[in-house]
Amino acid sequence: MSPRRLIYWWAVACALFVGHLSSRAHRVDRADRAVGGNIAALQSRPSHAFRLLLQEELVDAGDEQKTDAEGSDDDGPIMPSIEDDDQERASGEKPLCYYDEDVPRLVSVQTWKSRKTRPRESITLMTQLSEDRLGMLENQCRTWNDPIVAMVYIPLFNRKAADDPIIPTHPNTTLQHVIEGIHAFHYFMEMTAPCVLTIELVGQFTDPLDPEEYPINALRNRAIKLAQTDILFMLDVDFVPATDLGMPSPGYRDPAVYNQLVQLTSERKALVLPAFEITNRKQELVMGQNFARQLAMAGKRTIRDYYLAGMVDAFNGNDAPWGHGPTNTSRWVSILDEATTYRAIYQPKYEPFLILGRQTTPWSDERFVGYGGNKIAYINQLRGSGFSFHVHPYGFTLHVPHPKTKAANTFVRAKRAGASQMDFLRSLVEQNIADGVFVPHTSFCDTQIPENEAGEP
Numbered sequence: 001m002s003p004r005r006l007i008y009w010w011a012v013a014c015a016l017f018v019g020h021l022s023s024r025a026h027r028v029d030r031a032d033r034a035v036g037g038n039i040a041a042l043q044s045r046p047s048h049a050f051r052l053l054l055q056e057e058l059v060d061a062g063d064e065q066k067t068d069a070e071g072s073d074d075d076g077p078i079m080p081s082i083e084d085d086d087q088e089r090a091s092g093e094k095p096l097c098y099y100d101e102d103v104p105r106l107v108s109v110q111t112w113k114s115r116k117t118r119p120r121e122s123i124t125l126m127t128q129l130s131e132d133r134l135g136m137l138e139n140q141c142r143t144w145n146d147p148i149v150a151m152v153y154i155p156l157f158n159r160k161a162a163d164d165p166i167i168p169t170h171p172n173t174t175l176q177h178v179i180e181g182i183h184a185f186h187y188f189m190e191m192t193a194p195c196v197l198t199i200e201l202v203g204q205f206t207d208p209l210d211p212e213e214y215p216i217n218a219l220r221n222r223a224i225k226l227a228q229t230d231i232l233f234m235l236d237v238d239f240v241p242a243t244d245l246g247m248p249s250p251g252y253r254d255p256a257v258y259n260q261l262v263q264l265t266s267e268r269k270a271l272v273l274p275a276f277e278i279t280n281r282k283q284e285l286v287m288g289q290n291f292a293r294q295l296a297m298a299g300k301r302t303i304r305d306y307y308l309a310g311m312v313d314a315f316n317g318n319d320a321p322w323g324h325g326p327t328n329t330s331r332w333v334s335i336l337d338e339a340t341t342y343r344a345i346y347q348p349k350y351e352p353f354l355i356l357g358r359q360t361t362p363w364s365d366e367r368f369v370g371y372g373g374n375k376i377a378y379i380n381q382l383r384g385s386g387f388s389f390h391v392h393p394y395g396f397t398l399h400v401p402h403p404k405t406k407a408a409n410t411f412v413r414a415k416r417a418g419a420s421q422m423d424f425l426r427s428l429v430e431q432n433i434a435d436g437v438f439v440p441h442t443s444f445c446d447t448q449i450p451e452n453e454a455g456e457p
Contacts, residue, residue: 096439097362097363097439097440097441097442097444097445098439098440098441098442098445099442099443099445100366100367100441100442100443100445101443102367102441103215103218103366103367103441103442103443104204104213104215104218104366104369104443105204105205105443106153106202106203106204106215106218106219106222107156107202107203107204107205108200108201108202109154109175109179109201109202109203110179110182110200110201111198111199111200111201112182112183112186112197112198112199112200113198114147114190114195114196114197114198115190116190116196117196118146118147118196118229119253120255120258121252121253121254121255121257121258122146122147122196122229122231123146123147123229123231123232123233123245123252123355124146124147124148124149124227124228124229124231124232124233124358125140125144125146125147125148125149125195125233125235125241126148126149126150126220126223126224126227126232126233126234126235127140127148127149127150127151127223127234127235127236127237128150128151128152128153128216128219128220128223128237129150129151129152129153129237130152130153130154130169130214131152131153131154131178131181131182131201132170133237133238134152134181134182134185136237136238136400136402137150137185137237138185138189138193139240139289139292139293139400140195140235140237140239140240140241141189141193141194141195141197142193142194142195142293143240143241143242143243143293143296143297144194144195144241144243145194145195145243145244146195146196146229147195147196147197147198147227147228147229148195148196148197148198149198149200149223149226149227150197150198150199150200150223150237151199151200151202151219151220151222151223152182152199152200152201152202153202153203153204153214153215153219154167154169154175154178154201154202154203155167155168155169155203155204155206156168156175156203156204156205156206157205157206157207158205164176165203165205168206175203178201179201182199182201185199186199198226200222200226202219202222213369213370214369214370214371215366215369216368216369216370216371216374217364217365217366217367217368217369217374217378217442218364218366218369218442218443220234220364221363221364221366221442221443221444222444224358224361224363224444225444227358229358230262230265230357230358230359231258231261231262231265231355231356231357231358232355232356232357232358232361233273233353233354233355233356234353234354234356235353235397236353238399238400238402239275239353239397239398239399239400240292240293240296240397240398240400241273241296241395241396241397242273242296242297242299242300242303242394242395242396242397242398243296243297243299245273245355245392245394245395246299246300246394246395246396247394247395248339248394261355262357264390265355265356265357265360266357266359266360268357268360268382268385268386268387268388269387269388269390270354270355270356270382270387270388270389270390271341271354271355271390271391271392271395272327272344272352272353272354272389272390272391272392273352273353273354273355273392273395273396273397274314274324274327274329274332274391274395274396274397275314275315275324275327275352275353275396275397275398275399276295276303276307276312276313276314276315276329276396276397276398276399277312277313277314277315277316277317277398277399278291278292278311278312278398278399278401279310279311279312279313280311281401283401285401285402288400288401289400289401292398292399292400292401293400295312295398296397296398299394300333300336300394300396301336303333303396303398304333304336307329307333308333312398313329314327314329315397315399317329320349322347322348322349322350323349323350323351323376324350324351324352325347325350326344326345326346326347326350326352326389327344327352327391328342328344328391331391332391332393332396335393338393339393339394340393341390341391341392341393342390342391343388343389343390343391344389344390344391345389346379346380346383346389348380349376350376350379350380350389351375351376351379352379352389353397354379354382354389355392355395362381362382362385362440363440363442363444363445364378364381364440364442365377365378365381365429365440365441365442366440366441366442366443367425367441368422368425368426369422370422371422372422372423373422373423373425373426374422374426376426377425377426377429377430380429380430380433381429381433381438381440383433384433384434384436384438
């Protein structure tokens with residue numbers, strides 16, 4: 001194609017994009033104006049509002065719990081008191097686990113750490129991905145101003161002992177190519193994005209004919225091990241978070257607000273972030289990704305406007321409403337000017353994204369590999385360990401559109417055929433939780449999480 005034709009088609013694409021944005025702005029009366037105006041309005045609010053209202057919840061916890069036990073519909077802010085046995089578990093001691101030699105054995109290839117400094121009042125976003133999803137990690141790195149710990153996974157295979165490992169899923173890509181590519185990506189994020197990014201590239205020697213056993217929970221546990229902040233945020237790589245949890249400035253940078261978050265999470269109160277998705281699933285993927293990043297940075301007022309206009313909705317609200325239904329997204333969008341949490345009552349198959357305390361976050365069960373059931377089982381594990389779930393008043397996440405993965409399609413086919421191993425494992429784990437005998441299987445059982453070293457990335 002000639003340079004003149006390339007320029008022509010580039011101009012056409014730009015014109016279509018501008019027209020698309022203009023149409024969107026017309027359909028949502030105040031949404032585009034709110035991107036800037038709402039941020040300014042939020043920043044003008046006193047930072048202590050969030051702290052004081054949560055303190056009121058704690059004071060009123062006894063009355064609220066009594067009302068709930070009498071059959072309340074759970075209206076109003078609730079922070080239930082912790083029973084005696086939960087107080088023991090909330091002391092900061094790491095929960096029990098079972099050392100299992102049969103879980104995935106990951107090999108650390110290389111680690112890249114940011115040279116940026118971070119304040120003590122930071123929250124570490126933890127995610128995991130295959131090496132072909134770095135573009136999604138970039139979305140997170142551009143919308144999150146705090147540390148990110150990203151575990152990047154590659155399957156490996158040795159043809160001969162003397163050969164360098166090959167990557168079964170990418171026969172024309174060597175391990176050195178992957179290392180060089182991630183090195184360039186990390187440097188680019190260091191120079192252009194606000195996140196404080198740590199990447200660990202890990203591999204697993206696997207059967208070249210079946211390299212799809214993605215060790216999702218083993219990767220999550222390695223991220224927990226690498227995190228250095230008191231508060232953790234577990235998020236899948238195909239979601240973007242609300243910048244700074246959407247809180248009024250200075251938000252959790254205020255030491256008193258941050259200390260309260262640390263206290264709440266140390267008491268096994270998990271903070272839920274509502275999850276949204278763009279309703280137009282047929283739009284061009286790059287446009288959808290840009291739209292998602294814009295909304296994540298704009299804050300709650302803007303996401304509310306688009307929600308009321310029908311342009312975003314609760315994630316999987318139609319396909320799998322049980323996944324985020326207990327979060328009660330419609331209630332969250334109705335609470336606009338109050339820094340008040342409310343209780344999310346656990347239901348089977350609930351799988352929200354959570355803010356947790358580092359010292360009380362349990363290991364994930366590393367027997368879960370591939371796609372399906374792992375997060376549902378983990379949320380049930382938290383519930384069985386005495387955690388309660390409370391919806392954050394400002395923070396949210398937004399799904400970034402992408403093509404369906406091969407692993408997801410394989411899981412759906414196996415589930416329909418009644419042959420999903422992960423579904424069977426989830427049922428076994430949930431029964432063990434109900435019987436009070438569950439402990440996660442992990443290779444990290446004898447690993448102590450290091451003490452927090454404030455000031456280091």
